[in-house]
Amino acid sequence: MFDNIKDAQQWIESVYRFGDKYDLSRMEKAVAMLNHPEQRFKSVHIGGTNGKGSTLTYLKHMLMEAGYSVGTYTSPYVVRFNERITVNGEDIDDDTLLRYINKIYAFDQRYHQEHHDQISFFELVTLIAFLCFADTQPDIALIEVGLGGTLDATNVITPLVSVITNIGTDHLHVIGPTLEDVARNKLGIVKPGVPLVTAVEQDTLWPLFETTCATMKSPLIRMDPQRLQGIELGLPSRFTFDGIAYEVTMAGLHQVQNAALALTTAEVLDETHGIAISEQAKREALKKAFWPGRFEIIGNIILDGAHNIEGLTSCLKTVATYYPNHRVTSLFTVMADKDYQPMLNVLASHVDRIVFTEINHPRGEKAAVLKANTDHPDVSAMADLHQALAESRPKDAMDLLIITGSLYFISEARKILMG
Numbered sequence: 001m002f003d004n005i006k007d008a009q010q011w012i013e014s015v016y017r018f019g020d021k022y023d024l025s026r027m028e029k030a031v032a033m034l035n036h037p038e039q040r041f042k043s044v045h046i047g048g049t050n051g052k053g054s055t056l057t058y059l060k061h062m063l064m065e066a067g068y069s070v071g072t073y074t075s076p077y078v079v080r081f082n083e084r085i086t087v088n089g090e091d092i093d094d095d096t097l098l099r100y101i102n103k104i105y106a107f108d109q110r111y112h113q114e115h116h117d118q119i120s121f122f123e124l125v126t127l128i129a130f131l132c133f134a135d136t137q138p139d140i141a142l143i144e145v146g147l148g149g150t151l152d153a154t155n156v157i158t159p160l161v162s163v164i165t166n167i168g169t170d171h172l173h174v175i176g177p178t179l180e181d182v183a184r185n186k187l188g189i190v191k192p193g194v195p196l197v198t199a200v201e202q203d204t205l206w207p208l209f210e211t212t213c214a215t216m217k218s219p220l221i222r223m224d225p226q227r228l229q230g231i232e233l234g235l236p237s238r239f240t241f242d243g244i245a246y247e248v249t250m251a252g253l254h255q256v257q258n259a260a261l262a263l264t265t266a267e268v269l270d271e272t273h274g275i276a277i278s279e280q281a282k283r284e285a286l287k288k289a290f291w292p293g294r295f296e297i298i299g300n301i302i303l304d305g306a307h308n309i310e311g312l313t314s315c316l317k318t319v320a321t322y323y324p325n326h327r328v329t330s331l332f333t334v335m336a337d338k339d340y341q342p343m344l345n346v347l348a349s350h351v352d353r354i355v356f357t358e359i360n361h362p363r364g365e366k367a368a369v370l371k372a373n374t375d376h377p378d379v380s381a382m383a384d385l386h387q388a389l390a391e392s393r394p395k396d397a398m399d400l401l402i403i404t405g406s407l408y409f410i411s412e413a414r415k416i417l418m419g
Contacts, residue, residue: 001102005094008101009081015108015121027123027156029115034107034127037134038157041071044265045157047145047189048165049182050311051199051258054250054291055165056142058262061285063140064089066277071141073129073154075122078293078305078411085129087136100128122146126153140275150188158191160273162218163265164198165258167205168310169339180208187212195268199223199261219272223257223264231256233321235297236287244279248286251295252318259286293410300326300394303414305407307334309342315404316350326400329353331392331413334405336365341373343405348376351402356381357388359412389416 002008031038044059046052053074063070072086082091092100104124111119119127126146133141143159145152167183183205190196196218200209206222213220232238236247239256241263248259263282269275277285295318296303302319306312319328328351334340347354354376356367367381367388382388394401403413 001105002098005098005101008098008105011105012101012121012124013081015124016118022151024151024153024156026115026117026119027126027153030107030111030119030123030127031130031156033111033114034131037127037130040134041130041137041141042139043133043141043143043157043159044161044163044269045143045145045154045159045189046163046165047149047152047186048163048198049168049186049308050314051165051254051261052144054255054258054289054294055163055262055265056144057289057291058248058259058286059265060089060142061289062262062266062277062282063275065281065285065288068139068275069137071129071133071136071138072144073126073133073141074144075125075146076407076411078407078414084125085132087132087138092132096132097128100131103131104128120153123153130157140269145186145189148182148188149186150184152189155189159194160275161265161268162189162191162194162196163261164189164196164200165261166198166310167200167202168308180205183208184212190216190218192216193218195219195221195272197221197223197261197265197268199257199264221264221268223261225257225260228256228260233318235322244283246283246286248289250289250291251297251322252314253321254314254318255295259289262286293407293414296414298417300397300399301401301403301417303410303417304402304404305410306404307338307406309339309346312343312404313346315402316346319400319402320350323400326398327352328400328402329355329392329394331355331357331388331401331403332405333357333359333367333370333409334365335361335363335408336369337363338365340365340370340405344370344374348374351376353378353392355379355388355392357385358383359385359406359409361408364406364408385412386416389413 077083085092230240236249238247293305304315306315330351356370371381
């Protein structure tokens with residue numbers, strides 16, 4: 001048992017991240033041993049390649065603005081570990097988190113003795129979130145999928161509504177090799193009779209969505225882009241949805257689309273479960289919604305957790321829209337197990353200068369390796385993040401720095417920037 005949160009967090013983060021998974025048997029055994037906490041709260045399950053966290057944030061603010069109590073479970077964290085689990089917008093506090101880690105530490109030992117198997121880090125944290133929501137009983141908990149869908153630790157819940165934001169090429173090496181394989185894996189979160197809401201854009205994938213939902217007898221609702229009109233990108237961005245005016249402070253076209261998906265999900269929650277949210281509450285909520293590290297603007301520095309080609313392309317398009325005349329430097333690093341060459345290529349074609357760096361992470365790529373894989377004419381590699389950040393900072397009003405490539409990376413960079 002642990003006496004302080006530092007030691008407790010150090011233990012749980014030392015547990016191996018992912019184990020070999022062929023089914024959900026570890027999680028199914030674990031929740032059964034814990035008296036099924038995942039069945040003792042109502043939830044929405046949110047999967048997809050990009051936009052999960054932003055869609056969750058919009059939906060959280062709408063529900064809270066309407067007076068509902070809301071829990072959230074997200075990953076990874078940007079500012080501190082506690083933000084993975086929130087109730088009513090407040091991170092789980094250190095004392096409460098310490099209590100749950102101690103409980104799960106004792107449980108982990110019991111599980112190992114009974115089943116001679118090791119529960120992974122993500123499974124343990126997911127179990128803590130389930131226990132927390134079972135105890136605090138929010139009106140609804142918004143649960144973000146960690147990776148994929150079918151075998152994700154969160155996939156033992158039966159939600160009120162499932163959401164798949166979009167399908168992209170991230171994690172092809174794990175859940176691919178084709179886009180259809182990725183879609184099939186993410187569709188693993190569809191439960192019998194539970195509505196699925198999605199903003200998937202590829203028409204070629206739509207038959208797979210239809211077949212999966214028909215088999216599960218699950219209503220399938222596609223966010224209709226025709227309902228989204230009058231888009232004016234800015235700070236804030238404005239748009240109409242079914243003729244009703246909204247604005248969002250998170251930047252970029254993709255954030256307008258995420259907001260529209262959240263609005264569609266809110267409609268389905270109302271229609272299927274009577275969870276009503278007024279138009280006024282929706283408008284106020286979308287204006288307030290903020291998600292750190294998602295095109296977060298700090299002076300002439302932008303932090304964006306884009307960690308795949310689709311996310312990086314959206315980020316760079318947003319930069320070109322909002323800052324068309326700036327000299328753009330990118331401070332960049334990425335996980336070594338990513339298919340990052342397409343990211344380097346698109347980065348090289350959109351920015352004036354690249355500074356590669358590194359973070360202290362077992363999966364992190366070396367700055368020198370990244371530099372060797374780009375043909376950009378103005379590029380440097382600095383292994384030390386503090387030095388790289390100091391070197392790449394904007395020198396005048398027309399300089400812009402984008403820090404991107406990994407959520408783990410922007411978490412480290414943000415700590416330095418914010419002191």
